[in-house]
Amino acid sequence: MSARAGIIVTGTEVLTGRIADRNGPWVSEQLLGFGIDVAHITICGDRPDDLTAQLRFLVDEGVDLIVTTGGLGPTADDLTVATVAEFCGRELRHDPELEQHITDILLRWRGIEGRLPEAAAVGVHEQAYVPDGARHIPPTGTAPGIAIGRTDPLPAIIVLPGPPRELQAMWPAAITTDAFTEVTASLPVFAQETIRAYRLSEAELADTLRSAEQLVPGFGSLEITTCIRAGEIDMVTRFADDGREAYASLLELMTERHGAQIFSTDGCTVDDLVAAALAGRMIGTAESCTGGKIAARLTDRAGSSEYTAGGVVSYSNEVKTSVLGVPTELIAEFGAVSEQVAEAMADGARRVLGTDIAVSTTGIAGPGGGSAEKPVGTVCFGVSLNGAPTRTLTIRFPGDRTTVRALTVTAAMHLILETLGA
């Protein structure tokens, strides 16, 4: 009644740490949506022996499905299709129609980007081989995918390209192949619920979950995972139909103990909530230590022009004064990292940008610039809202420059949300 999968991510550039893999987590999340548990994600370089070893490992672990990503390109180290075919004992067959299809895609691209036709043609020919009895998944870039149906003792195998954009665009076709639907046909439906909290420690949550083992009937039917991310903690619970009451009871316990920290129980992010809370009002930013990251975060969402006017990155004191109108005396008296300056920045941003609300940050992200009184990690915030007194706040964050900046952005989002009275 349940299915397990393994994901193999190939690519020396991922294995050696030069780029972070985005495909493993993405595919895993998609599979979970089908009720397919991912038991293992494995990453290997461009050595066929290592890929074969990982295929063998997953088969030995008895998974029902293997998804591979990467190694489908035109370069000599792209060997996934040949390796998978050999592992399955299937011959590779050249597919002239597929070659023509890829060629057409490349010709369209060349019209725009002027790619080299000769080098490309060699690559296209290489990319148009399909294992015997397998189905190809049409490429959106130039690399086709492959779907191989289950043939005991081998599980179903779906072969997808490495570039996340291509992989994601090909996913809808991949999940409609017979190879895939044979796996999902008999699976029960799982629900997944997410509780998000801010400023709740992992230890406190662990304590509550230990209590829940005693207090929540049917707690064992819930599969709970927690995840800390830039000052927020997410708790995701998966359960089949018979776990619904247990989850309701757990949610009640969580709300009772951590209601003040929980900001979302329906999967909404703080970004969603800020967008909703603005409700037609316009927001602006005045950023020093975050250097534009709050504005970038606000505008990450499609349609954010509905509520985001823009911002001022006042990294230097001169810009704080000349653009935002922060009095030089204020900076001289209290320092650039002070609630007084944060207040003047927020007020200035709201005035200059003509918005209903503005948030400001000024702090010491490090590694240099700290003092005994204002150590690295000290950040002052201001929020200026039309018709309300401007609020200010100081937080000392732990961690290095990147961490302090990330924690500051999250804190600013929550400060905006609180100020809007959500």
Added chain:
Amino acid sequence: MSARAGIIVTGTEVLTGRIADRNGPWVSEQLLGFGIDVAHITICGDRPDDLTAQLRFLVDEGVDLIVTTGGLGPTADDLTVATVAEFCGRELRHDPELEQHITDILLRWRGIEGRLPEAAAVGVHEQAYVPDGARHIPPTGTAPGIAIGRTDPLPAIIVLPGPPRELQAMWPAAITTDAFTEVTASLPVFAQETIRAYRLSEAELADTLRSAEQLVPGFGSLEITTCIRAGEIDMVTRFADDGREAYASLLELMTERHGAQIFSTDGCTVDDLVAAALAGRMIGTAESCTGGKIAARLTDRAGSSEYTAGGVVSYSNEVKTSVLGVPTELIAEFGAVSEQVAEAMADGARRVLGTDIAVSTTGIAGPGGGSAEKPVGTVCFGVSLNGAPTRTLTIRFPGDRTTVRALTVTAAMHLILETLGA
């Protein structure tokens, strides 16, 4: 003469895709620096059986070293130490000194963050168990690491915590354990060289590398990996001492064919080069579609206040006009996404921010807002440099909103670099 390692990343939150793993790539890169090849990275959830299966797989693959990350926290699903100990057939022993050490760390934290003492105390006790004969690695958060020396047929095993900040802070102690130095003692030294190019296609590079097989004597002694990232392509080559001449010859061939696209042959990033090229001059930004990402990128670097004054995020047309002084008629006549407006934005930013140079972006990141004439992905750039005519440029990027914004930031960095005459 060489060593192979496996990395096991634990954590259901990583396996299920809710967070991207940062530890596997980081540890892999560190190990490579010691000449240790990472053959496999495997990711598993918080199920002991799956972790055991991965340990078994790596032992069967004959690796000399296993590094595990995660699963050392105080919650019930943190089972790495117990599972590794059982796998190695070692008893767990409680270490009262270690418990006191962790308690001291928590007390210090509590003074600042007010953590719950009772919940924490239970967790600390759990975290103070060490497998028989193993050495603990002092915690920087609250979770100690573990180092277990090689005992044939088992490889050396280093157990580290999941939070990247903690793991990285504990790394210097981990690599000075006997368990680790026994692995590295006899390894030869490898060199690693990086060539970075912008606007070079993967197919062109693949073609050159195919030629290099014929043209470069000793090409086989080079281990080459390529990696595409937001419009840039990195080519990393590793070689032992006997590959030095082959690499010099390859570098010559690359420069001959792709000299116009190659911007770095010494590992420098475009960020490094922009910082150097500014040479005391101040830079500012005027961002529409990138929403602050260029300013955020410039200020990611410690010490960036030396050359970054700040920026204006003019997401709305009102802010383009009111803050940057872009004439409303210009926007009405040519549209907000036009080289004319990009030029006025860059000039306005340089004037308003008082900088020597300013870069601007205005484009359609999508998913909405595109037209036949200006489809999604169309971005106009401007660069205003003191004493030079303002340059403008239009690029049509492929991909979704996130991709277009990322490609735009990279393009802006290269445009700055080109304009500064580097």
